[in-house]
Amino acid sequence: MQARGGIDLHTHSRISDGTEPPADVVAAAVAAGLSAIALTDHDTTAGWAEARAAAEATGLGLLPGVELSTRLEWRSVHVLGYLIDPEHPALVAETAKIRDARRSRARRIVERIGADYPVAWSDVLAQTSPGSTVGRPHIADALVALGIESDRSAAFAGILHPRQGYVEPHYAPTPQDGVRLIRAAGGVPVLAHPGAAGRDRVLGESVVGELVDAGLFGLELYHRENTPDGRERVAELAARFGLAVTGSSDYHGSGKPNRIGENTTAPDVVARIVAEATGSAPVQPVP
Numbered sequence: 345m346q347a348r349g350g351i352d353l354h355t356h357s358r359i360s361d362g363t364e365p366p367a368d369v370v371a372a373a374v375a376a377g378l379s380a381i382a383l384t385d386h387d388t389t390a391g392w393a394e395a396r397a398a399a400e401a402t403g404l405g406l407l408p409g410v411e412l413s414t415r416l417e418w419r420s421v422h423v424l425g426y427l428i429d430p431e432h433p434a435l436v437a438e439t440a441k442i443r444d445a446r447r448s449r450a451r452r453i454v455e456r457i458g459a460d461y462p463v464a465w466s467d468v469l470a471q472t473s474p475g476s477t478v479g480r481p482h483i484a485d486a487l488v489a490l491g492i493e494s495d496r497s498a499a500f501a502g503i504l505h506p507r508q509g510y511v512e513p514h515y516a517p518t519p520q521d522g523v524r525l526i527r528a529a530g531g532v533p534v535l536a537h538p539g540a541a542g543r544d545r546v547l548g549e550s551v552v553g554e555l556v557d558a559g560l561f562g563l564e565l566y567h568r569e570n571t572p573d574g575r576e577r578v579a580e581l582a583a584r585f586g587l588a589v590t591g592s593s594d595y596h597g598s599g600k601p602n603r604i605g606e607n608t609t610a611p612d613v614v615a616r617i618v619a620e621a622t623g624s625a626p627v628q629p630v631p
């Protein structure tokens with residue numbers, strides 16, 4: 345679905361677990377010939393100002409957004425929120441709570457790994473930007489810098505895989521509460537990569553029905569982590585519940601193989617997102 349002039353609704357900067365500053369993510373989008381992107385760092389809007397300035401300077405359209413970490417039982421569920429009010433008190437409080445929980449969880453994970461491998465919390469901090477959302481990717485980067493793992497993907501398949509016993513979950517609201525919160529903050533919620541491996545329970549009809557009741561706008565159908573079976577299921581659910589479908593890269597700079605613009609979202613869907621949002625406005629007319 346790559347298209348010149350396309351719109352990629354899911355990207356990360358080093359404000360969370362991407363590897364580039366927000367301005368470089370904007371530059372990468374311009375170089376790829378995209379017309380607009382959404383910046384959706386995990387649980388933070390701290391990259392918005394830099395991305396906005398870069399978008400204004402280059403003419404790229406920008407939908408400021410966020411990717412909210414939620415959890416259903418033991419399953420991690422990501423909810424994209426577009427054009428939220430970044431100062432909405434409940435959203436500010438909840439994202440701060442998640443980031444704090446992520447940080448203390450990462451410290452405990454590193455302590456456990458440190459019992460078996462020569463890695464310390466300071467090695468992980470060295471891989472983060474000030475104030476950024478800390479996650480397993482930064483622990484992976486520290487393990488790579490120390491020569492313990494060869495790259496992020498190897499670290500996720502190795503030491504950071506749950507079966508190794510080092511990782512633990514962090515506090516996160518339910519996806520239903522996450523969707524409600526994004527709507528309360530004037531944003532438009534879309535379930536991220538819902539057809540990825542292991543998401544089948546999340547995709548259960550009763551849960552999707554609850555998310556729709558909570559205000560869900562759409563499902564991220566075109567995403568490289570959605571499996572062929574998952575895509576079929578996502579498309580069926582979208583049709584059944586009248587949900588929009590989106591496409592995006594989930595670009596993380598060099599932190600993941602995903603190329604910016606490798607999947608894009610139809611302009612009419614983006615126009616509906618912009619029309620429904622009341623929390624903030626896109627930078628430059630989008631689409």
Ligand code: AMP
Nearest residue numbers: 361478479480481496497500501599600
């Ligand atoms: P966490 O939220 O701290 O458990 O870490 C999960 C994050 O790690 C996700 O948001 C992904 O962006 C990233 N991630 C997951 N698997 C990989 C991988 N194989 N390579 C690079 N990044 C990954």
Ligand code: FE
Nearest residue numbers: 356361386596
């Ligand atoms: Fe990520």
Ligand code: FE
Nearest residue numbers: 411422536537
């Ligand atoms: Fe995600």
Ligand code: ZN
Nearest residue numbers: 354356411594
């Ligand atoms: Zn993402």
